[in-house]
Amino acid sequence: MTRLLLTLLFALFATTAGAQKLVTGVSRDQVAITANFDGSDILVYGAVARDAPLPKGQTQNIVITLEGPSEPLIVRKKARIFGIWANHESVHVDSAPSFYAVSTTGPLFDLISHTEDLRYHISVPLAIREIGGTATAQHPKKFIDALIKIRTKDGKYENEIGAVKFRDNTLFSTRVQLPANLTEGAYKLRIFLTQDRKVIDMSETSIEVRKAGIERWLFNLSADRPALYGILSLFIAISAGWLASAAFQLLRR
Incomplete structure (x- = not known):
């Protein structure tokens, strides 16, 4: 709340020699993924000075826009070939958020x-960078549409029309919902001020999403000491099996 008040006061008293400038802030710039993490939200706010x-x-x-780490992937379509379902067509995607x-x-x-939109890659389809389809993919755009549909259903892609409250063309705020299945990394937050369908100012910042607690320790262990991680996993599996067997034997008595 204090940060919000400071941001708005700065915007109200700032002068920009005829220009218009976005003054923005977020409720937090770090998100911790813990054992009981089931999603979160981030308050984005600001004003036009x-x-x-x-x-x-x-x-x-x-x-x-809030964009998570991008990754290359292959979108495949299955088809029934000689009575067997198999991968038939595919499209290589250079990077998809x-x-x-x-x-x-x-x-x-x-x-x-x-x-x-072409200049700033704002809409969801333009945030996905496609290299091109394989020789067997006649309609690559359908593959990109399918990818967007699947990730929208999973809560990974969001289009929130009218979610930003803009008061008197000066103060604005919104909450961006984050799903539980977040990928670690830097999330790029961009805020655009538009007029007559043109971008007249833009603000950009980043939000760090990181594993915390036991999840972080296990992740680091698997990366730094894979042999020890494998032994520990085996020990936990054997112990869990033994405890389950012992409990079953007690119940049978």
């Missing part, structure tokens, strides 16, 4: 033009 009010009749809008959320004050393409 300007030295004069907007002319009457003019309006501005806010578009916010593990998580991507778009929050806006209204329908996205009412706020930005397609040219601006």
Whole structure:
């Protein structure tokens, strides 16, 4: 709350010599993945610092994107060949965000033009960078659409139209929902100020998502000492089996 008040006070008293500048903040810049982590949310807030009010009749809008670490992948389509289901067509994707959320004050393409989307890669399809289809994939776009559909269903891709509250063309805020199945890494947060479907200012920051507690210790152990991790896993499995067997024997008496 203190950070929010400081941000808004700075925005109200800042002067920018005729320019308009975004002043932004987040409720936290780190997210810890623990044993009981079941998702979270991040408050994104800010204001537009300007030295004069907007002319009457003019309006501005806010578009916010949060992008998780990207990864290359192959999208495959199965087909029935000689009575057996097998991989038939595939599309190689150079990089696809593990998580991507778009929050806006209204329908996205009412706020930005397609040219601006191409420039900043704001919409979900343009956040995915595709190399191209294999020789057997005649319609690569269908594969990208299928990938977006699957990840949207899993909560990894979000389109939140109207989720950003923008008061008097000055103060804005929204909450970005994070699912439980987050990938570790730096999440890039971008905030766009738009007018007449053009981006007139942009703010960018990052949010770190890291494992914490026993999850972090086990992850580091598996990476740094895989042999010890394997022995420990085997010991835990044997112990669990022995305890289950002992409990079953006690119940039978």
